[in-house]
Amino acid sequence: MAGISRVLEHRLVQYRRTFRSSVFTSFLSPLLFLTAMGLGLGGYVDRSGTAALGGLTYLEFLAPGLLAATVMQSAAFEATFPIIGGLNWQRTFHAMYATPLSPRDIALGNLVWMAIRVAMIATVFTAIIVLFGAAHSPLVILGIPVAVLTGMSFAAPISAFSATQRTPNQFNVIFRFGITPLFLFSGTFFPIETLPSYLQPIAWLSPLWHGVDLTRGIVLGTLADRPVQMLIHVIVLAVIVTVSSWATIVTIERRLVKG
Amino acid sequence: MTLPSLPLRVAPPLTFGSRRALRLIERNLYVYRHTWVVIVSGFFEPLFYLLSIGFGLGALVGTVPGPGGAPIPYQLFIAPALLASSSMNGAITEATLNFFFKLKYQKTFESILSTPLSTADIALGELGWALIRGGLYTLGFLVVMVVLGLGVSPWLALTLPGALLISLAFGAVGMACTSFMRTWQDFDLIQLVILPMFLFSGTFYPLDSYPEPIRLVVQLTPLYQGVDMLRSLAVGIVGPATLFHAVYLAVMGLAGLVVVSRRLDKLLLR
Numbered sequence: 071m072a073g074i075s076r077v078l079e080h081r082l083v084q085y086r087r088t089f090r091s092s093v094f095t096s097f098l099s100p101l102l103f104l105t106a107m108g109l110g111l112g113g114y115v116d117r118s119g120t121a122a123l124g125g126l127t128y129l130e131f132l133a134p135g136l137l138a139a140t141v142m143q144s145a146a147f148e149a150t151f152p153i154i155g156g157l158n159w160q161r162t163f164h165a166m167y168a169t170p171l172s173p174r175d176i177a178l179g180n181l182v183w184m185a186i187r188v189a190m191i192a193t194v195f196t197a198i199i200v201l202f203g204a205a206h207s208p209l210v211i212l213g214i215p216v217a218v219l220t221g222m223s224f225a226a227p228i229s230a231f232s233a234t235q236r237t238p239n240q241f242n243v244i245f246r247f248g249i250t251p252l253f254l255f256s257g258t259f260f261p262i263e264t265l266p267s268y269l270q271p272i273a274w275l276s277p278l279w280h281g282v283d284l285t286r287g288i289v290l291g292t293l294a295d296r297p298v299q300m301l302i303h304v305i306v307l308a309v310i311v312t313v314s315s316w317a318t319i320v321t322i323e324r325r326l327v328k329g
Numbered sequence: 330m331t332l333p334s335l336p337l338r339v340a341p342p343l344t345f346g347s348r349r350a351l352r353l354i355e356r357n358l359y360v361y362r363h364t365w366v367v368i369v370s371g372f373f374e375p376l377f378y379l380l381s382i383g384f385g386l387g388a389l390v391g392t393v394p395g396p397g398g399a400p401i402p403y404q405l406f407i408a409p410a411l412l413a414s415s416s417m418n419g420a421i422t423e424a425t426l427n428f429f430f431k432l433k434y435q436k437t438f439e440s441i442l443s444t445p446l447s448t449a450d451i452a453l454g455e456l457g458w459a460l461i462r463g464g465l466y467t468l469g470f471l472v473v474m475v476v477l478g479l480g481v482s483p484w485l486a487l488t489l490p491g492a493l494l495i496s497l498a499f500g501a502v503g504m505a506c507t508s509f510m511r512t513w514q515d516f517d518l519i520q521l522v523i524l525p526m527f528l529f530s531g532t533f534y535p536l537d538s539y540p541e542p543i544r545l546v547v548q549l550t551p552l553y554q555g556v557d558m559l560r561s562l563a564v565g566i567v568g569p570a571t572l573f574h575a576v577y578l579a580v581m582g583l584a585g586l587v588v589v590s591r592r593l594d595k596l597l598l599r
Contacts, residue, residue: 106528254381
């Protein structure tokens with residue numbers, strides 16, 4: 071634990087210097103997205119009836135989904151460049167390894183930092199949802215831990231992958247063919263029921279869909295209607311996070327020990 | 330470097346750069362040969378957006394008022410707007426982050442200047458490369474539009490040069506802005522302009538929900554000019570306003586080119 075908190079301290083000191091630039095990407099951009107898509111475009115969606123959204127306004131439908139999708143994007147970013155930078159560019163991880171810190175401390179310290187970053191973003195986003203009047207249940211506060219779980223189900227596996235890379239070339243592929251399609255087709259912007267029926271089972275493979283559906287259940291207070299499905303979502307996400315956190319320790323250790 | 334004579338300094342775009350700019354395009358072709366996946370992937374981004382927002386969400390929207398006020402299907406409304414905004418985004422990425430990296434870290438331009446190429450050749454070559462890329466993406470996107478049944482007007486063919494004009498305008502101004510940047514953090518300022526423009530310039534929904542003063546401001550943004558130009562062409566309702574949009578973007582692009590070449594002179598030659 072002590073080792074992890076040292077690594078965490080390093081990331082905190084670093085963040086103190088760069089937080090200004092993250093204010094925009096983390097906080098302002100979800101606000102703009104929610105205003106444009108939820109209110110602006112939402113006006114046109116609501117005009118043609120809300121039956122397909124189960125009687126919700128488009129803003130109410132979009133807000134929880136966008137929360138999950140936003141933390142996915144931020145988590146994916148935090149898990150790519152800082153990891154490859156620490157192992158290849160600034161080599162801070164090698165520097166840490168030269169101290170009593172173990173590869174496990176380095177891996178978990180960085181993952182915990184990512185969880186904190188995601189929690190910060192989720193907290194602001196949840197406050198915005200409440201301000202927009204799109205929350206139906208006081209349980210909305212639980213949206214924050216669920217968002218952290220969703221974010222980490224991306225941050226952990228991507229970190230494990232980043233630690234095996236020496237150049238950022240593959241990241242482009244991850245973002246273009248992984249993150250962007252998930253962002254667009256995981257039930258964030260429209261219910262997956264409107265997809266062709268043969269495509270719907272694919273959504274079950276998307277960690278983001280589990281996160282979106284879960285977050286929506288919490289923010290809208292419909293959690294109790296489908297308890298089994300919600301439990302499945304939590305289990306799926308928790309398994310992904312656990313397994314890939316372990317994988318991150320392995321890949322970072324391999325790079326530090328064998329170079 | 331000798332200073333150009335007075336008339337050339339007054340009207341530089343007329344003699345801007347030389348055929349040597351082609352050598353820079355050739356260089357970029359060689360460099361990207363190894364990361365062709367990055368190039369190919371750029372084509373899919375607007376396509377994914379079209380399928381998701383246009384067809385997935387569009388099924389819930391139905392029709393919206395198009396150019397001229399007549400209702401059009403949402404897919405037809407959003408497709409040209411996605412083309413315009415992806416032209417903008419592609420040009421901005423190339424002209425800001427990639428350009429900055431070559432300028433400050435890789436020192437690519439310094440080595441190029443030790444050859445007979447001039448700074449204007451660099452500006453022109455980089456922009457030409459961005460336009461070739463943008464043109465390929467646009468062509469791919471237009472084919473997809475026709476295949477999906479969104480090719481309703483013969484004017485659609487003109488969206489290809491239209492999209493290139495958008496790339497030119499944003500690419501040139503983007504490079505000009507980049508030449509003033511000091512650190513990576515400064516690029517947040519560019520995002521601060523680009524993202525609101527992407528979301529609020531009539532890209533995703535018509536402007537008629539805005540109050541009059543806001544609508545006027547939005548109509549002055551370069552992205553709105555591009556979106557409205559491509560949308561009018563795609564729907565086939567073309568008028569003097571379409572031509573005005575084109576002139577607006579062309580002037581913006583030329584102004585950007587002049588600024589960037591002067592800034593490169595200052596940064597690299599003095």
